[in-house]
Amino acid sequence: MRDADYQIVFSKRNYDIFLREGVSAEKLYILSHPLARNTREFFERVYLNKFKKYKENTKIVSLMLPGGTEIGFRKNDYSLISIEEREKNWIETIKLIKKILLGWKIYIKPHPNTKNINKIKGSLETISKNIKVVNPQEPADKYIVIADVIIELPLSVSTVLFTASLQCPEKPILSLGFLHEFLGDYYKDFEGIEYIDDKEKLINILKLIRDDKYQKKPKVKLGSEGFSNIIELLEYLC
Structure with a gap:
């Protein structure tokens, strides 16, 4: 995966994992999962x-x-x-x-x-x-x-x-x-x-x-390096 021109991941967590594995930050891009985008309404x-x-x-x-x-x-x-x-x-x-x-x-x-x-x-x-x-x-x-x-x-x-x-x-x-x-x-x-x-x-x-007392930690939103859809990402890369 280090030899690829670009690496696309679905989350900041995977972004960090790829960095630790030696992939250059310049090659890494986050594309949010369809269920995390506007397309979620369509899926539902x-x-x-x-x-x-x-x-x-x-x-x-x-x-x-x-x-x-x-x-x-x-x-x-x-x-x-x-x-x-x-x-x-x-x-x-x-x-x-x-x-x-x-x-x-x-x-x-x-x-x-x-x-x-x-x-x-x-x-x-x-x-x-x-x-x-x-x-x-x-x-x-x-x-x-x-x-x-x-x-x-x-x-x-x-x-x-x-x-x-x-x-x-x-x-x-x-x-x-x-x-x-x-x-x-x-x-x-x-x-x-x-x-x-x-x-x-x-x-x-x-x-x-x-007992209905369980509380989840709020999710952290993707940083500015995340793209909301594949067209946006491809236009950026081209």
């Missing part, structure tokens, strides 16, 4: 609003289940994280969420590439009658729109939380990293997303959400 009208009809009277947690994460490695000692350990952690975390957010509906949205979906569905739906594992091929946008809180289980590295932070920036969005693995802190210090690697912290935050 023709696409996102259709999911609102699925919103229920009860409170909803949308749990995003990552795909392609059968094994992992811890950062501190490179030890293996087996699929059995990962699934055990998922179950413990879901039970904790169910216990604190008592009576809430929990939708578990697996990644489209999730394997053994029938096995996962069987093991997770037995935890509570309020838990439903949905079709992996359904759009995550639906469960972002209808949720009161969005949580991604480890390994939390997918783009779904990034999308949620733009789609519904006012909602609590949590990235869990209890296994302390490589890339597990991908969303650490990510604006609009709360990274949690400690269960006590999760308990405290869930209680705040339950």
